[in-house]
Amino acid sequence: MEIGVSTFVETTPDPQTGEVISHAQRLREVVEEIVLADQVGLDVFGVGEHHRKDFAASSPAMVLAAAAPQTKRIRLTSAVTVLSSADPVRVFQDFATLDALSNGRAEIMAGRGSFIESFPLFGYDLNDYDELFEEKLELLLKIRASEKVTWSGKHRPAIQNLGIYPRPVQDPLPVWIGSGGNTQSAIRAGLLGLPLVLAIIGGRPVQFAPLVELYRRAAIKGGHDPRKLQVASHSHGFIDWDTETAADKFFPSTQQVMNVLGRERGWGHYDRSSFDAARSFEGALYVGDPETVAAKIIHLRKQVGITRFMLHVPVGTMPHDQVMQAIRLLGTEVAPRVREEVAKWEAAE
Template identity: 45%
Template sequence: MDMELGLYTFGDIHPDPVTGAPTSPAQRLRDVLERIRLAEEVGLDYVGIGEHHRPDYAISSPSTVIAAGLAQTSRITVGSAVTVLSTEDPVRVYQQFATMDLYSGGRVELLAGRGSFIESYPLFGASLDDYDELYDEKIGLLLALDEAERVTWSGRFRPPLEDALVLPRPSDKPGLGSRLRIAVATGGSPRSSVRAGALGLPVSYAIIGGRPASFASLVETYRLSFSHAVNPRPDGPFVSVAGMGFLADDGRAAREFFYPYWRESMARIAAERGFSQPNRIAFESQAARGGAYFVGQPEEVAERIVELHGVLRHDRQAFQMDLSGVPQRESLHAIELLGTQVAPLVREALGRASA
């Protein structure tokens, strides 16, 4: 079987932890578009664009960057990673993604999440006391919009809709019809796995630590819940895995290069959230076989992807390879290796296993 491979980015604009060189938001956005173009050129399947409302990331409006990426490509899927649906208007989000879906020929994907950072909540007037209720209501409205062009609906967090005509409608896709590609993002809670399955939607697991194989029970929970969904997506269950990774021609060189960028990003989050500071031992543990970080040379990363697929049977794996502003030259080389060397090895191995 084929498995999709790709990358995702938040548009990090931290000063380079090695050289101290700054990167402007404008330059980073141009860098991201270059990465999307290269990802398509080297045969990758997916690029995800994240959403943050902080000074250390360049992308606060993922749909704008996605639109630019789709306009410069012809084959690859470009989607959100994630859209913080809890602080958005589902009607406007639906219109934006349906528009992109039409002109790209169905290549856009909406990954709907609640967000691991909370800056968007006060920015858009949402209360953290309603954290779960906001998401539940808004994903429900988003799916209602996807089901029919006229919607009657009422809820707590936005004005009601009375036979509202919501246009445009998405393109017609094989196996899916005139619907958007909508998925649910989760950090790994059982409740989110059940919700995604019950809604009949694809699920994306952000695995940023620990042992990815331990997510097997969550994946099975999702698939079981999907099998009992009232209105499942006709193209069936779909499992994505997202996490940190980096590639270089030599495995040790990849880990040596990536470590200071990883440490800078993790140290900043640890300081904000009161976690213990990251260190080399923790990094090496997670970058070793069985860990959450896929950092190394192409053959070893491909082997680890295939090994994880044997446990999770997932359909897509995407890597965040530009933490803390990894320079563009190294970022592009990592993308090239992922597409030209890792992807063929993974597909060959999975093809043999399927046969």
């Protein structure tokens, strides 16, 4: 069972003061967070790609590369790379470079993108949303499989027996499929034999169990051993020594972000009652003291079959020292509890 952290490197207004830190400051803070995550024994750190004012990481590979020489064992991944609006050749080159700098610790999480700002920015038509992803994933996997590539498609110039460099340390370079719960995404990942990461940020996480089962059945149909495939969750949360203290610290920035996105996407108003319901044992928020958060992660593993858990922290802008404390507790208090319990449970099976 792997435990880690993900971030979108947000630079939203501070909910208490209204101040907005610079992109540069937040990027430097995230590198410190990655280094700490490595030091406290976490397995993976993910950085999401966005192209808007309130998110600082338009190039996850660059951010992760800044941390690579300062870390020793933690895996470094995008969370996600918006592959639909990217060039698969450049994506592969960037993460192969990261893989070299980290001595074989890079990963790509490829997604279609729930944020769509990158499509007009790079000249893509949203009407081609699904087609773009399918075509570009095909090319990315072909590059991963072969040093020299011959390929043609609809949305990118053809490649005729050209070498693509550098080659990664890992063979193959890990490529995950990111999904918000889309059935077709899960089936695609299973048929291709690729690991799946699910954004479980609302509702009841146990409701994702049928989707994971569908993914595993698709893997069998594709000729892959489902026991060898990983399934990850990306879930909002925060940890402090006391559960109510954790909730009080995490709510203001979470509410602010959820209501900004809600106005953009037509969601209902996000208030404290919505937040408190989501941090119940069956809810999608992993907020509380180490014992509470560990118990929820173990429950997710048993009920859904998750093999990797990524705590998304912060949501919005929180004091850097609070975020560092949450990461420290995740590594030193939560992860050992989860690993010990999962090991016992698996041994009993």
